Amino acid sequence: MDYQRPALLITGGAGFIGSNFIVYYMKKYPDRQIINLDKLTYAGNSSNLKEVEHHPHYHFIQGDIADEDLVTSIFTTYNITGVIHFAAESHVDRSIEDAKQFVTSNVLGTLVLLQAAKTDWEKRGELQKRRFHQISTDEVYGDLGETGKFHEATPYDPQNPYSASKAGANFLVKSFGYTYGMNIVLSSSSNNYGPKQHTEKLIPTIITRALHNQTIPIYGDGKNIRDWLYVEDHCRAIDTIYHQGKTMQMYNVGGGNEQTNIDIAKTVCRLLDIWKPEIADTSPAHFEELIAFTEDRAGHDRRYAVDDTKIRNELGWEPLADWKTGIQNTVKWYIEQWNTNS
Numbered sequence: 001m002d003y004q005r006p007a008l009l010i011t012g013g014a015g016f017i018g019s020n021f022i023v024y025y026m027k028k029y030p031d032r033q034i035i036n037l038d039k040l041t042y043a044g045n046s047s048n049l050k051e052v053e054h055h056p057h058y059h060f061i062q063g064d065i066a067d068e069d070l071v072t073s074i075f076t077t078y079n080i081t082g083v084i085h086f087a088a089e090s091h092v093d094r095s096i097e098d099a100k101q102f103v104t105s106n107v108l109g110t111l112v113l114l115q116a117a118k119t120d121w122e123k124r125g126e127l128q129k130r131r132f133h134q135i136s137t138d139e140v141y142g143d144l145g146e147t148g149k150f151h152e153a154t155p156y157d158p159q160n161p162y163s164a165s166k167a168g169a170n171f172l173v174k175s176f177g178y179t180y181g182m183n184i185v186l187s188s189s190s191n192n193y194g195p196k197q198h199t200e201k202l203i204p205t206i207i208t209r210a211l212h213n214q215t216i217p218i219y220g221d222g223k224n225i226r227d228w229l230y231v232e233d234h235c236r237a238i239d240t241i242y243h244q245g246k247t248m249q250m251y252n253v254g255g256g257n258e259q260t261n262i263d264i265a266k267t268v269c270r271l272l273d274i275w276k277p278e279i280a281d282t283s284p285a286h287f288e289e290l291i292a293f294t295e296d297r298a299g300h301d302r303r304y305a306v307d308d309t310k311i312r313n314e315l316g317w318e319p320l321a322d323w324k325t326g327i328q329n330t331v332k333w334y335i336e337q338w339n340t341n342s
Contacts, residue, residue, distance in 0.1 A: 003077060003078055003079065005057075007035050007081065008034050009084075010022055011065050011087035011113065013049070014038040014045055014048055014049060015045075015087070016043070017086055017234060018038070018086035019048035019049050020196060020231045021239075022034060022036060022049060024235040025239065026052050026058060032057060035059050036058070036059070036061065037061045037065065037071075038062065038087065039065070043089075043198050065085075066104055067112070068112050068116070072116050080130070082130055083113060084133045084135065088135075088165075089105045089165070092160050092162045092297070093200075095161035095162035096298055099165075103161075105165075106165035106166055106168070107165050118180055127180065128183050128247075131183045131184070131242065132176070133186070133241065134185070134187070135187060136187065137166055138227075139166065140156045140158050142156070143157070143302055144304055144305060145302070149305045150252060150306045156170075170186055174248070185245040185251070186251070187252070188253070189252075189306070190253070190306050191228050191255075192228075193230065194232065195231070195334075196333075197231075203330060206265050206268045207268055209290070210268065210287045211272070211276065211334070211335070211338050213280070213290065215292045216265055216290045216292065217293075218262055218293050219261065219293075222293060223261070224302055225303040225305070226303075227255055227258050227304060228257040228258075228259055232321065251308075251315070252307060252310065253306070253308055253311060254308040254319075256308075259323070262291070268287075268327070269291070270287075271327070271328065272331065272335075275331070
């Protein structure tokens with residue numbers, strides 16, 4: 001590896017969105033070098049990167065973003081010209097059980113990265129040229145209500161420890177821009193779905209539990225609404241924002257697909273009725289019978305949806321995957337994994 005070759009540092013690149021982004025990015029820019037720093041916790045999986053693991057311009061480092069010595073050494077060793085910061089504890093239920101780990105990873109880890117980047121880029125005289133892109137979530141805005149959408153200027157109102165830690169990290173990133181003149185940009189997306197997502201998340205949970213003929217738990221009355229963004233569309237948006245977004249700006253990224261949790265569960269079950277009828281307990285296959293409502297999650301926001309007019313108008317991005325195609329591709333991917341591992 002050429003250590004002085006310009007390199008993009010990706011944090012959390014073995015996770016769901018990060019791994020999809022790395023594969024997307026290296027296909028689009030095969031001559032560019034990527035350093036992937038990931039702790040490989042429950043949410044990270046090295047097999048998500050099998051498409052690029054032998055690529056000559058890809059290098060993986062296992063480690064914690066909150067490890068100051070490690071992060072500093074990465075900037076010292078490699079010519080890091082930009083950072084796209086995915087790494088975060090992101091499972092809301094886990095944050096309710098143990099908020100401290102979320103603050104350590106999402107707030108302290110972000111601070112460590114910012115300080116290391118600032119120090120290195122100042123020494124190189126390129127603090128205002130090299131970019132730090134913070135990947136965030138629409139959950140920082142809080143509960144939306146029945147109408148309207150979140151705008152970039154919507155005040156933060158996080159409702160759980162996860163979203164509070166992401167809001168704190170966002171404020172830190174912005175402070176480094178304001179205080180030190182660092183070239184930062186932020187993006188907040190709606191709920192992502194697609195291949196490689198951890199099985200604790202809603203859509204993979206529905207699919208995998210149905211394939212195992214297990215009860216499919218749905219919180220509350222199932223009418224909580226999220227706007228769903230296909231992960232490849234998000235990768236395209238991140239690429240666009242990182243290269244074209246204006247310094248010190250936030251960009252919302254939405255999918256334009258508002259769905260209730262119960263409707264998602266029913267859609268997935270109907271697809272499995274068609275594609276995997278042989279494993280159903282009923283004949284004809286009727287996976288919807290596995291759905292069961294459970295006690296609602298504490299602090300469960302009712303609805304999220306983002307207004308992505310800014311990225312559409314200023315940067316020319318728009319989602320390409322419609323909900324029908326995206327959810328079919330997602331269910332098919334998990335079926336393929338099931339068939340391979342069964």
